[in-house]
Amino acid sequence: xxxITQSPKYLFRKEGQNVxxxxxxxxxxxxxxxxxxxxxxxxxxxxxxxxxxxxxxxxIAEGYSVSREKKExxxxxVTSAQKNPTAFYLCASSMTGAPSHxxxxxxxxxxxxx
Amino acid sequence: xxxxxxxxxxxSMQEGKNYTIYCNYSxxxxxxxxxxxxxxxxxxxxFVLLSNGAVKQEGRLMAxxxxxxxxxxxxITAAVHDLxxxxxxxxxxxxxxxxxxxxxxxxxxxxxP
Numbered sequence: 001x002x003x004i005t006q007s008p009k010y011l012f013r014k015e016g017q018n019v020x021x022x023x024x025x026x027x028x029x030x031x032x033x034x035x036x037x038x039x040x041x042x043x044x045x046x047x048x049x050x051x052x053x054x055x056x057x058x059x060i061a062e063g064y065s066v067s068r069e070k071k072e073x074x075x076x077x078v079t080s081a082q083k084n085p086t087a088f089y090l091c092a093s094s095m096t097g098a099p100s101h102x103x104x105x106x107x108x109x110x111x112x113x114x
Numbered sequence: 115x116x117x118x119x120x121x122x123x124x125x126s127m128q129e130g131k132n133y134t135i136y137c138n139y140s141x142x143x144x145x146x147x148x149x150x151x152x153x154x155x156x157x158x159x160x161f162v163l164l165s166n167g168a169v170k171q172e173g174r175l176m177a178x179x180x181x182x183x184x185x186x187x188x189x190i191t192a193a194v195h196d197l198x199x200x201x202x203x204x205x206x207x208x209x210x211x212x213x214x215x216x217x218x219x220x221x222x223x224x225x226x227p
Binding site: 030031033040041042043044045048049050051056058090094096099100101102103104105106107108110 | 118216217
């Protein structure tokens with residue numbers, strides 16, 4: 001089955017610790033994205049990557065870092081510099097050559113930092 | 115800066131009734147997406163609208179796009195309880211092969227028997 005997987009589903013961390021969220025896709029999509037969702041809000045773009053070894057900041061990149069060493073993988077690190085890391089994190093991917101550029105979303109990781 | 119506004123933000127309606135959710139956006143774009151989200155879940159794609167005047171229908175839901183008015187609508191016909199969810203619109207901006215999505219705040223729809 002083709003799709004996007006995110007792990008873990010739930011993640012708990014102490015304040016001051018860095019944490020890495022996994023995102024893997026087997027859709028052969030070129031572009032990948034990370035979004036953050038706070039309760040009762042829409043999604044906001046953190047980082048995106050159009051191609052391996054290249055990525056761009058989105059609207060709320062401060063306190064986050066990413067890497068894109070493989071086409072299939074786009075991990076997100078939430079650093080201790082992120083002031084309010086507790087949120088629902090969603091990864092997405094899209095085919096850059098497709099007319100619709102439709103983004104397909106993974107199941108999400110719910111991060112709680114105390 | 116692109117802004118996307120949905121209204122209403124909360125909608126409680128009875129089964130069998132019709133209603134419309136509105137999505138206004140501030141910058142020219144001809145790419146508009148509608149998603150559904152159930153509590154605690156990820157986003158499910160409903161409609162992809164890629165041109166002015168585009169209209170798509172699936173079951174009791176119909177979406178349309180007016181790029182000149184910078185407005186999209188999601189119309190619900192004869193609502194049923196299963197349609198209770200939060201609905202998001204998102205406007206797409208192409209950036210060097212990737213597409214940035216800017217989301218509205220979401221409309222939480224509750225359909226009562």
